[in-house]
Amino acid sequence: MEDLTRESFWQQWSKILKTDVKLSLVKELVHFENFSSKEVVLIAETDYRTYFKELCRYDLSMESKHLMIFNDASAIN
Secondary structure (H helix, E strand, O other): OOOOOOOOHHHHHHHHHHHHHHHHHHHHHOOOOOOOHHHHHHHHHHHOOOHHHHHOOOOOOOOOOOOHHHHHHHOOO
């Protein structure tokens, strides 16, 4: 984050969203005793792409509106 400038902000935005989503998922899942730490990390690594859509109650089979919060988080590999 030390490299974050006005010019680089939008280039870094996707990484910021990705990290935020993964941390949110871990925070939610850590309370479930039936998931191991390894499973929590695996779920966070795979489900971050659809987290915001699910949070907003979008049907994942439908195309969502072109919003930055959906597109940037789901476009990251």
